Amino acid sequence: MGRRKGRDISGWLVVDKPAGISSNAVVNKVRWALNAKKAGHAGTLDPEATGVLAVAVGEATKTVPYITDALKAYVFDVRLGQATNTDDQEGEVISESDLRPSDDDIRAALPQFIGDIMQIPPKFSAVKIDGERAYKLARDDEEFEIAARPLFVESLVMLGRPDADHVTLEMVCGKGGYVRSIARDLGDALGCFGHVRQLRRVWSGPFEAKDGITMEQVDALAKDPALDAHLVPLETGLADLPELTCTPEGAAKLRNGNPGMVIASDVEYGDEAWASYQGKAVAVGRYKAGELHPSRVFNQ
Known part of the structure; x- marks a missing residue:
């Protein structure tokens, strides 16, 4: 059923x-x-x-x-001089400014968005507020606040300035980053408002x-x-984790969800790793004293 x-x-x-x-x-x-x-x-x-x-x-x-x-990388255009209620071009313009920052102003503002930062997701996002999706509350014109959450930004660089109203940026960031929030906050930092005009994720892991x-x-x-x-x-999805190879007996035990013998090279006790047998992933888990203790088992 x-x-x-x-x-x-x-x-x-x-x-x-x-x-x-x-x-x-x-x-x-x-x-x-x-x-x-x-x-x-x-x-x-x-x-x-x-x-x-x-x-x-x-x-x-x-x-x-x-x-x-x-980590993921995004290339995006920010429209300067306008804020929208969605922080992208789909929304309606809620604030405007005639101020247009110079290229140097923009470059000088970027470092504050690099490293471990706190970011407030857009109101039109799937973040949950008391069990409701933020975008639903936003559509219903409810008043609400979204708490800032941590984000790791590895890099944020200016790729170009197509015209006075637009800047093209590339950001590499960790889990849960909102490019729309970066555009909004950069516009605020520059005193001219901003929103995302177009956005492309160029790589993901x-x-x-x-x-x-x-x-x-x-x-x-x-x-x-x-x-x-x-x-x-x-x-390929396990590329960021160390790979261990297992013995035939180890593979059989791991497939049943039990700790199995692995041949380890450069992993420490307690590290998360995955075990392969004849090139195929058998399990992901923690390495402890010659064995992998599985948390996920693959049935390939």
Whole structure:
């Protein structure tokens, strides 16, 4: 009952998402096209944003947290001189300014957004406030505050200045960063307001937009074995964790959810790692005294 039909197929399909479609719609289309039992994505992109949406299929869904936690890079345009209620161009303009900062002003303002910062998510976001989504409260014109949350920003650089009204930036950041908040806060710091005009995620952990498949290709290859050839191995999602190899006995024990013998090289006691047998991921867990204690087991 309720069991989703479909193939037991596992891996990642790296999609170069177009504008105008939600992340969930991409996942549903990919699951349908591959006839996969289950699929999920690692990190939502706003509907108008483009770029890497890594879709995990089958057992790869167990590796989603590692991609969600990985660094990601965004290239985006900020429209200077206007604030909108959504912090992007979809919303209505709520404040305007004739002030236009110089390139030097902009560069001087960027360092305050680098490192471990506190960021307030946009009002139009999926953050939960007392169990309700913020965007729902915002649409209903409710008054509410969103608490600031920590964000790690590795870099924020100015790539160009197309004209006085726009600046192009690239940000590399950790989990849970809102580019729209950066645009809003940078505009406020410069005294001229700002919002995101366009946004592209160029990479996410090990996945790059330039290697991504288009939605046109997904449609064209739907239910065709040729689409399977675009799948990236599940193991790619574990790129940030050390790999251990296990003995045949160790693999058998791990598959049953028990600690199994592994051959370790450069891991410390208690480190998180993954174990492979004949190149295939068997489990993720903690390394302790010659064994991996599994937290997730892969059924490949």
